[in-house]
Structures are given as C-alpha cells and as structure tokens.
Amino acid sequence: MGLLEVLLVNLRRGFAPALVTLALLACAAGAAASEEQAIFEKCKNGESLAGFSQGAYREALKHMPTIVSEYSECAQLIRKAELAAAAGGGGGTSANGTPNVPLALTPTEQHAVQSAKRNGAAPVQVGSEPVRPGVVHANIASAVNTLPNSLFAVIAFLLASALGLTIGEVVKRVRARRDG
Helix, strand or coil, X not given: CCXXXXXXXXXXXXXXXXXXXXXXXXXXHHHCCCHHHHHHXXXXXXXXXXXXXXXXXXXXXXXXXXXXXXXXXXXXXXXXXHHHHHHCCCCCECCCCCECCCCCCCHHHHHHHHHHHHHXXXXXXXXXXXXXXXCCCCCHHHHHHCCCHHHHHHHHHHHHHHHHHHHHHHHHHHHHHHHC
16 A cells, blocks of 8 residues: 555545644755754764855754764864864964854853953853862862762772782781691
8 A cells, every 4th residue: 555545544534634644744844954953964974065155054053962073083074064164265274274263152152251351360150169270179089979880890800809909818827837
C-alpha cells in the first residue's frame, strides 16, 4: 500500500484533523529552517559558511546544540566565517588566516569592560564570599573531590598491595626467628 493510499484510508477513518495538523507542523518546521539551521547544515556537510549575516552567525553560535559544539569544529568555523563577514573581504589576516577585524561589542560586553576598568582588581562579591582576582584558594577537600574515581581505585589497590607485602614480610621474619 502506497503513501497516498494510507493517507486516503486515514482520511476516511476521521483522521483528517490529525493529518491537517501534521501537515501544518511539517510546513512550519520547513519555514523554521532559518539561516542558523542552514549554517549548521553547511557546517555538517563541510561546505563554505560564507554569505550569512552577522546576526545569523551570532544566533547560530548562541543556539548551537551541545553535541555539535563538543564533537565538531563548527563553533570555530562559524566564528571564522563571522570574522570574515565582519572584514567585508578587506583587511589583513593573521598567520592562521583569521581576519584582523575587531567586532563591535554588545551592550553587555561594553558594560563589563567599563566595570572592569572602574573596579580594577578589587574583590568581587560572589554569593556571600569575596573573590579576589589572581588569588587561588587551595582547599585540600576540593582538590580531593575533583579526582576521578579510577584514581582512588588505583590508590586503594596500591595501599592494599603494600599492606599485603608488609604483612607477608612480617610473617616470614617471625617464622625465621622462631625456627632459627
């Protein structure tokens, strides 16, 4: 039975509202294939990312799925395309081929820069604790808590082995004294 026959059978059974809704959703999904989706597709297929607007690159970077950013070079490629678009084809490039063009800061970034200029290296209140730039508080508990469990297993194995060897050596010496 072909797809058309299945659709006709479902229409006769009263599935018309469901089919209409499904068709509308399919059309909406097709319309939602915006510039950022096109950027993701081109990146996935290894195609050039040139020709999109700055906003499209920024939105693509903002809405990039985690798996794409972790397991592919798409974020770097989109950023390079964004820089190239900002250069407008002119301007120099650095040794690695990235354009030497500064991008305009967003209002939030501008505020952060101005705040850093005003505050300098003053401590910043985070929650109930002041954080001082450049100061690393070494807490042994946090250092131990960040170690992987496999390392703890290896350490436990080494300690148990050392304990077993020590006990074996003590038993051997006690028997040697008793016999000798």
